Amino acid sequence: MSSFRNMALHTDLYQLTMMQTYVQKGLQDQKVVFDMFFRSLPFGNGYAVYAGLEQIIDYLTELAFSEEDIAYLESLGFKKKFTELLRNFRFTGDVYSMREGEIIFPNAPVLTVEARIVEALLIETALLNIFNHQTLIATKASRIKQITGKKTTVDFGARRGHGPQASLYGARAACIGGMDGTSLVKAGNKFKLPVFGTMSHAFVQSFEKEEQAFMAYAEENEGNVVLLVDTYNTLRSGVPNAVKTAEKLKERGKTVDGIRLDSGDMAYLSKEARKMLDRSGFPDIKIAASGDLDEYIIAELENQGAAIDMYAVGTKLITAFDQPSLGGVYKLVEVEAQGKRNPRIKLSDNIEKIITPGRKKPYRIINSRTGRVEGDYITLADERVPEKGRNLLLFDPVNTWKQKTVEDFEAIELQEKVINKGKRIISRPEIEEIRSYRETALSRFWEEHKRKKNPQVYYVDLSADLWRLKHKMIEEMRSHFLKQQS
Amino acid sequence: MSSFRNMALHTDLYQLTMMQTYVQKGLQDQKVVFDMFFRSLPFGNGYAVYAGLEQIIDYLTELAFSEEDIAYLESLGFKKKFTELLRNFRFTGDVYSMREGEIIFPNAPVLTVEARIVEALLIETALLNIFNHQTLIATKASRIKQITGKKTTVDFGARRGHGPQASLYGARAACIGGMDGTSLVKAGNKFKLPVFGTMSHAFVQSFEKEEQAFMAYAEENEGNVVLLVDTYNTLRSGVPNAVKTAEKLKERGKTVDGIRLDSGDMAYLSKEARKMLDRSGFPDIKIAASGDLDEYIIAELENQGAAIDMYAVGTKLITAFDQPSLGGVYKLVEVEAQGKRNPRIKLSDNIEKIITPGRKKPYRIINSRTGRVEGDYITLADERVPEKGRNLLLFDPVNTWKQKTVEDFEAIELQEKVINKGKRIISRPEIEEIRSYRETALSRFWEEHKRKKNPQVYYVDLSADLWRLKHKMIEEMRSHFLKQQS
Known part of the structure; x- marks a missing residue:
């Protein structure tokens, strides 16, 4: 391949x-x-x-x-x-x-x-x-990275590339152009790129309670605990459960590394989530955003002061959607x-x-x-x-x-x-x-x-x-x- | 691959x-x-x-x-x-x-x-x-074929697909969706698809005279003689030279199969070329068109009564350009x-x-x-x-x-x-x-x-x-x- x-x-x-x-x-x-x-x-x-x-x-x-x-x-x-x-x-x-x-x-x-x-x-x-x-x-990636600057920015497009090889070499090109890594494991292996990943909605739903899903994941993926917080409701359920998980892990000397927003108004949600995390004593938990992002949407989010630390860009990058x-x-x-x-x-x-x-x-x-x-x-x-x-x-x-x-x-x-x-x-x-x-x-x-x-x-x-x-x-x-x- | x-x-x-x-x-x-x-x-x-x-x-x-x-x-x-x-x-x-x-x-x-x-x-x-x-x-191809109907319609996108595998499996999908064949030889071989091809501008230019290029090509590619007529000037040079080539071949009991238009106003050029070919006694020489075509442009050409028998579609098909x-x-x-x-x-x-x-x-x-x-x-x-x-x-x-x-x-x-x-x-x-x-x-x-x-x-x-x-x-x-x- x-x-x-x-x-x-x-x-x-x-x-x-x-x-x-x-x-x-x-x-x-x-x-x-x-x-x-x-x-x-x-x-x-x-x-x-x-x-x-x-x-x-x-x-x-x-x-x-x-x-x-x-x-x-x-x-x-x-x-x-x-x-x-x-x-x-x-x-x-x-x-x-x-x-x-x-x-x-x-x-x-x-x-x-x-x-x-x-x-x-x-x-x-x-x-x-x-x-x-x-x-x-590579050019599309560079364009996106010009907007995200020092914020970690990652290719999440594997499933939307034009077939497996396009996703694989697309990840390579994206990292040459400016992305800091990819979700595609094969690309990580073949081209020595940093790989990134969190969890899916299906994972959260496969547990009776959101908190259980977070805890199970956190226990087994130390060092890469990024919790997806929008399965039920970002601010009323996801973020509070992420805080609870972080508190439990803290007692064991461990940490939650981040949360991921995948829907809704990311400018508003990220700022509110940031406040909740800070107030709870977790200023080090990072906020990642994904979901049909491109350089235009990211520029808007940045203009609005979104509290996003990391961007995951999929379809619009890997297909060079606008051209x-x-x-x-x-x-x-x-x-x-x-x-x-x-x-x-x-x-x-x-x-x-x-x-x-x-x-x-x-x-x-x-x-x-x-x-x-x-x-x-x-x-x-x-x-x-x-x-x-x-x-x-x-x-x-x-x-x-x-x-x-x-x-x-x-x-x-x-x-x-x-x-x-x-x-x-x-x-x-x-x-x-x-x-x-x-x-x-x-x-x-x-x-x-x-x-x-x-x-x-x-x-x-x-x-x-x-x-x-x-x-x-x-x-x-x-x-x-x-x-x-x- | x-x-x-x-x-x-x-x-x-x-x-x-x-x-x-x-x-x-x-x-x-x-x-x-x-x-x-x-x-x-x-x-x-x-x-x-x-x-x-x-x-x-x-x-x-x-x-x-x-x-x-x-x-x-x-x-x-x-x-x-x-x-x-x-x-x-x-x-x-x-x-x-x-x-x-x-x-x-x-x-x-x-x-x-x-x-x-x-x-x-x-x-x-x-x-x-x-x-x-x-x-x-496949869906894009079907959409294009809905417009071209019974006219032969071919994938010419290999160089513009998202890498080799995207072009190869794109050709496969395009033929499932409706294309009658592809220019990509590997796809023809692997998937038993009809393959199509003509000649390039570089080929025409590599000979001293356009007519020499046409004749050399015709002599060596019997059964697939499609002459590219727009290197110098379609109606004043390309088509007349194609006619001359057809006349010489006719003396030997052989034929020119088609001409290809690749630039200019294809509605006008195709109608004029058709008249010239018909008047010269070559109603069987087909006219092919290529050059940034998609279903919208083809529909316009058809509406204007373009005398085109075959369409070659590249970039817009193989990249699904508009989406x-x-x-x-x-x-x-x-x-x-x-x-x-x-x-x-x-x-x-x-x-x-x-x-x-x-x-x-x-x-x-x-x-x-x-x-x-x-x-x-x-x-x-x-x-x-x-x-x-x-x-x-x-x-x-x-x-x-x-x-x-x-x-x-x-x-x-x-x-x-x-x-x-x-x-x-x-x-x-x-x-x-x-x-x-x-x-x-x-x-x-x-x-x-x-x-x-x-x-x-x-x-x-x-x-x-x-x-x-x-x-x-x-x-x-x-x-x-x-x-x-x-």
Whole structure:
């Protein structure tokens, strides 16, 4: 369920029909470059959080067709000459990627593949499938965590994810993005994430009295005693019984750790419950809230001074409810022919959808005086690294009159080589490392980019050379198109 | 990636802490009954399509904890007495379910579990996770297919699903719900689904001329020659080149099967393209459309007389974009204590959220005169089957004045036993059988229930005995709650 092996057939049929065409025409060894990126930010957020790289690497480095796969393809009518090639097929290309956990923006290449055309085509579907999912959930989680701040915030969405694997890798992505843990035990085990859990209404009801249920649970789950208080009535039954339980445990030198609210007006209930707990001498009992929460509801609760210490977020996080798709794409930017590298472009009626051609390098420009990020800056791969100490002109690639000059900056290269000739060449980071990388990366951004509503648009600019290449090619394509018509 | 084995830890932590509590208190063998159902229909649709049963059965019949799972749980602080029980843990209960592909409605038990409490708790998360996902996608697919009718309609969403497994089982569910096939090769192989594919813009661009790309593809993919015509300009370049390709192939006795539109105004473009193809003597070349389609856009295209023969639906289908979660729940309805079966209920401020207690049987009432469905009718498990030939009073369980009497009817029991003492007792149906079951089931409904906007609300009624039990228990719970307060 959780492996990314055996995924050779996890591809759209057209990748295979196109591959077959190249093979039959003897064109399969053309070297190409594809960029993976996305075009617009989800949820109206000011940034996205990159997740899924580890699974992409696993998929690429273990890619192989089984005999059963090949038999199936032959049954579909694929030709022997082509399926022979698949029998020994491996991904042998190079992959450059931003680090997992990176703060990413539209139109900057997150991951770049250099490979034979047949290899580069086959992998598109799986790469986008993994990237789109995990980056979406990580971004949603980051957005939620921006609101909850230092308060423990946990993924409770397992039952509502799009199947078991979506819940499992969704939990992973959620923790990369900012969640402090998950209720999903498998995710805790597989990714070394903190796991959280309380009790259900069914549990409380299975005892004659609420108090009995609380006491039984408390006796057997020391260190993790969070009592669900809304089965009968939160303030008239649940909280008083939680207090009674806490008093009994206190006599034995033990504690109730928290209560959980799961329905009703959480602002009011939490404040009242807090008072009751404090008055009874239990200021250390924490209050957790769950039940169809998202960043908007949590922001309202926080504005109203809700006395909530911990948030559990389910459906809205794990399904990215308000925008359940990230439109990540994977586009051809260069073809090598007769030993010459030719940048490629695809036109569109919409200038913002025109692909930036060529093998490129994305940099992040950090202002050395403030330590804050000024923008991303994309150059051609063979351009010189933007030099520290010099002035750098940043200009919007569409609205070119929008410019700024950065004087004292550092340019950090965002991609690193992660796969060399089909082999992984970076170590496997723990989620904790990815989380903390994300945290540091995000801390370099101005608050204006992190705002939940109408955040400041972040600059993703092109070097002057790259901009000129792109516009030269747009002109060439126009004339190429005229030839198509003739 | 695609197996539902090894899923013992795919559960929320609280299931395990509650299980441990029951084990430590010696309560683990209590027999309980849980109902799985959902409370409201997604997308404003008039019905839902049940999918995921096969994976639920696989999960339940292969459930076991590995030594590694147990070591992990012990590292979390679970006690030996409890983990010893897990070492030989199997699901040994009985499961009753509606058939996969069934047309289902809110508040009727889709699946019922009778098991020891520790078994029944553990499985909640995975059951809901599978049910919520596949039923959601099957329902979305059915909704789309209601609009496209006999026109071939295909899942193209692989790259946008929530990870590989969501795309794979999403394709399965989409075909159960109504799609005629998928672009995802793995799904075609695993579930014996028809696979569809054309070519990409990158493919067209990798040739010097569009026409060369078309010809190369056509030569190598006989029988599946669908040409993507919007890379340069649909009407001025793509369609004319498709016609040229078709003419050349015709000389060799071969054919172009279709063209694909992927951008622009599809109503206009398809009508113009149709004229061009017809005028050139190719009335058999089909026109396919793709590009962010959903049932609303397709309905508009159809209203405008678009000449589209085939629809490919991606993101909006595979993510259930407009409502990416089905709120399926799993609720305790009966506890056996001292050999006596005690129905259970859970109150709520909202009467429609109050659970219907007890072990029940759902029936579908078919009007014998019309052959059409009148409503669902839920009885207690030990009530007599509603008798054919007698009058049956159906009344809304909330608004009890809404009543109708059905005179000549047949009552079809909706659930069958699918797992007996932990063992599967039904055969494994092919997707094609599930599809055709769904098709027949849906054909018995009035058009009013299938409408895309404001469909007629379908009756899900309770027998008089069940209704009385429920209301008696609501009263008892009220007094029980008063005792909780004392």
